[in-house]
Amino acid sequence: MKHLKLFIPVAAFLAASVFFYMGLFSDPTDVKNANLQRPMPEFSLPDLMQPEKTYHREDLLGEVTLINVWGTWCVTCRVELPYMTKLRQQGIKIVGVYYDNAAEAEFSGINLQQTQADVKQMLANLGNPFVFNIYDKDRDLSLDLGVTGAPESFLIDPEGQIIAHRRGAIDERVWQRDFAPLVAQYQGK
Amino acid sequence: MKYLILIMLSLVSLTLTAAEQNYPFDDVQKEQDFNQLLQELRCPKCQNQNIADSNALVAIDLKNKTYQLVQEGKSKKEVVDFMVQRYGNFVHYDPPINSLTIWLWLVPILFIVLLAGWIILNSRKPNIAAHSISEQDKQKAAALLAEIEAERKNK
């Protein structure tokens, strides 16, 4: 007994080492989105191009939908537009949530006309994957979704449950790994 | 009441001499809550910064939302719950107590109790000299005792 307690330090160290080893191969900044497996939050927001038109949560239901949070100011968003356009052509319903640059909004103000023009031009150049774009005016929907920056994407099932999430751009590899199997599950039904 | 008027007055004079506060408050308690919340909420996009120190875009939004909620009269706990609901426990620098985090408290407490117990026991041990009496000494002692006994009987 007396001798066993002398082994406590080395045992504790070895136990900790197991976690150190596991930690080496996982990214500590990869924090799971808290909204996964929860229903998509309620919202009431205008269309980006036709502000008189208003969307609600119900407008997203009925089929598997990819919600993409993006902005023209965001470089990575540009990268994923062409691939997402390809997805649209394959029959995936993609809805954009337009996310203003918070610093710009805070310090110099946003000009909606300018944004609309930028969006039009960018989608014409790189492809338009979106069925429509929701304008997240004060970024409240994004905050409800736990968005930390652009781009981020959420996959919701026909009942509006969030079933997958991606922080950063979606490309072929990410789509096939994290999204395609889930989409197939619902589209097969 | 007097106190409140004083605060109001000082606020007025402050705005008169200039300086637009980024997050103005008319309630000292709210201002205190707000400042503490900015320290306790973690910027979810940054390496390791609270939202007060961060300039990240999402930190700006979280600051504004915190301000809005505090102004609406939400308590500190309600604001934290609101953020945790959306960003997970990661967003709050004070972890919730669960089966794992409870050890943050238990391990040091157990350690203190065990070692304090050990040192108390150890300090009560009699002097080692009392234990390590050689056979020879014992015989001598026995002989002495016998002698005393004998003397007493003789009396």
Added chain:
Amino acid sequence: MIPEIGHFTLLISLVFATLLGTVPLIGAQKNIAAFIHLAKPLVWGIFALLSISLFCLAWAFYFNDFSVYYVAMNSNSALPWYYRLSAVWGAHEGSLLLWVWILALWTLAVAIFSRRMDEVDVARVLSVMGIIAIGFLAFVIFTSNPFERTFPSFPVDGRDLNPLLQDIGLIIHPPMLYMGYVGFSVAFAFAIAALLAGKLDSTWARWSRPWTLAAWGFLTAGITLGSWWAYYELGWGGWWFWDPVENASFMPWLAGTALIHSLAVTEKRNAFKSWTVLLAISAFSLSLLGTFLVRSGILVSVHAFASDPTRGLFILIYLLIVIGGALTLYAVRASNVVSSHRYKLFSREVLLFVNNIFLVAALLVVLLGTLLPLVHKEIGLGSISIGAPFFDRIASYWVIPFAIVLSIAPLVRWKQDKLSRLKGSLAPAILITALISLTVYLTFNINSFIHLLGVCLAAWIFAMTAYELVISRQKTKLPLSHWGMTMAHWGFAALVIGVAVTQFASKEEDVRLMPGESVSLNEYNFKFIDVKQVTGPNYTAYKGSFLVTRGNSEYQLHAEKRYYKVQSNVMTEAGIDAGLWRDLYVSLGENLENGAWAVKVHVKPFVRWLWLGGILMVMGSALCIADKRYRRVLSASKGQI
């Protein structure tokens, strides 16, 4: 050519370290004199080789040799020469080279200053330090070679040193910190050598003490510098963030503080031997663990070092060998240790041990608080954050018993004492405590219980320590080490009062200011004069001038927002008027429309006391080392030659 020489000497030093780590150890175990004699020449060799290596890297930086990849990544021809030299330890590879050079320096110091020790024992100690060096040299050479070339094509100019590091604080902070971390390897080596030899008497404790004190002093200086740097350079006015990297430096400090105190008991009273050995192993193990945490990228930290799983794996294996091996050796050998010394419950031995219990409990909190987010995530419970609110709360509970023990322990006699003997201290101590606390209370109107308690505890430590000094001086002429202890304890008191007052009474204001406008904070009026564009050697900057007035006093503050072209990085330089009683602090935020700026102004009372506490502790450790008893050891050794 020069970098190749540096690389070559680095390789040869690995060969030397391998010899040092094996030959003298075998010699000591088998009693082969020739093997034992080899230890010191090898130590000299390693030191000389690594000095050349370090010099060569510095040379490449000084003469802008951008064909060296590490130089190209961390320097620029526009960088001033002093930053070009400090850039040697500005990133991962070079800082590791500095690490091993400092290890060689400590090893050499042990070789020089231990002449009076038994030669076999010294050989064992040096050999253990050689083993430590093998791992780190292999790490530098095989995963992080600073001499790698960019041939065949190399850049015309370098990518510049991270602007955060272009600062006087960062020139001296890493070397100090490493002197502390690596310095604990001496106590570690003494402990391991004693375990190997089976000679756990008080001799090894006597020899370890000055080394441990020196390492602790350097580590304290390093941490203090780091905190001061963060305060003025990051522009938030904060001085401690409980970031994993800060915790990584705080853990060996706590273990080292405990070690200093328990070494005193082991040396003087021959008690707690097994415990002291464990602490000696822990202090250095925690330094190594810190190195792993910082450089493997397994924790999220603001102080991001280049992280890489291969490097992480390498250090992890090294940790398993060194720490795992040391702790196993401890578990096997320490069972033979018997402490025969006896003491009563109210004695200095027990009080010092209680101090150790609290220090190690604090260490456990920091260790768990740092590692638990990792465990939490890996076992599938999701990500959590453990930061300031948690640690601050624990610290505020912890300081209460700790301060009480600290204040009375120096007054209590060894072996056995009576509580009633302390009665004499009560009246003066309570009087002084009440006076100081009342003054601070009235000045800052501290209506928070926990902060007021902090002030009282700090005043109480100061008063009791001062009383002890006066009483002891009446009896005998005090040795320097006694003054050192008093000073270090005052340093702790200064730290506690600094934390309590700064946390409670600091005021800050986030405002939008146009030139000519002003904002008031406490009794200070901050007037924003203007913003000018200025140019530095490798940056352009906006320099904001402020005039702060209070009554008839005026202070000029200049806050800068610097743009470093090469790394397109923006840095803030806070404008600070420093004072013993308060700091005035201004930092520039965003440039808003119409010439307005977002400005942060702070008034921070007593913030200097934090670093004053650190300085006092460093001076305390210096006084202890300068004590005659250690010099006697040295002069005696000279006499022998």
